[in-house]
Amino acid sequence: MERGGSRPKEPCIAVLDATAVLCGGLEVLREKLCYTVPEVLEEVKTTRHRAHLEAFMDLGLLKVSTPPGSYVNRALEAAKRTGDYERLSKTDLQVIALALQLSEERGESVELVSDDYAVQNVASHLGVKYRSLKVRPIKLRVKWAYKCTACGSIQQEYVEVCPICGHKMRRVSLRREEV
Numbered sequence: 184m185e186r187g188g189s190r191p192k193e194p195c196i197a198v199l200d201a202t203a204v205l206c207g208g209l210e211v212l213r214e215k216l217c218y219t220v221p222e223v224l225e226e227v228k229t230t231r232h233r234a235h236l237e238a239f240m241d242l243g244l245l246k247v248s249t250p251p252g253s254y255v256n257r258a259l260e261a262a263k264r265t266g267d268y269e270r271l272s273k274t275d276l277q278v279i280a281l282a283l284q285l286s287e288e289r290g291e292s293v294e295l296v297s298d299d300y301a302v303q304n305v306a307s308h309l310g311v312k313y314r315s316l317k318v319r320p321i322k323l324r325v326k327w328a329y330k331c332t333a334c335g336s337i338q339q340e341y342v343e344v345c346p347i348c349g350h351k352m353r354r355v356s357l358r359r360e361e362v
């Protein structure tokens with residue numbers, strides 16, 4: 184029997200830093216709505232990784248947002264207080280600021296995902312939940328699928344044109360699997 188209200192609420196929004204994005208965070212956190220900042224995308228240099236992230240954005244699984252300056256200032260002040268300021272990049276501060284903004288706007292259903300101790304430390308001082316990804320260094324294999332450029336239908340197997348509307352298909356990565 185369901186006993187309502189007694190179960191702790193799992194965070195449903197995850198804010199990812201650059202390492203979390205690049206180390207398979209989007210795959211691990213598939214049940215959550217993932218956010219990151221534009222600076223993280225700029226740090227993703229390879230075409231392959233970029234295409235991978237764009238596929239997640241196309242599917243609505245990754246949103247990119249810039250936090251207001253007031254939140255960035257609070258992240259910066261907190262980093263100075265904790266002594267982590269020197270260890271944090273501008274991108275790290277943006278990520279912390281976005282997690283702070285979303286936490287305050289949406290309550291406790293947000294967590295910051297980072298394996299960087301300095302990022303975690305500042306987050307905890309701001310009252311932002313955080314978690315490590317702790318992804319083992321495994322080789323991952325991308326599961327590709329094909330998405331219609333017009334209607335968005337997704338086909339598991341390669342087809343040249345969409346079986347629904349007849350427009351061109353584009354390759355997208357659905358998930359990664361351990362090799």
Ligand SMILES: [Zn+2]
Binds near residue numbers: 331
């Ligand atoms: Zn179509």
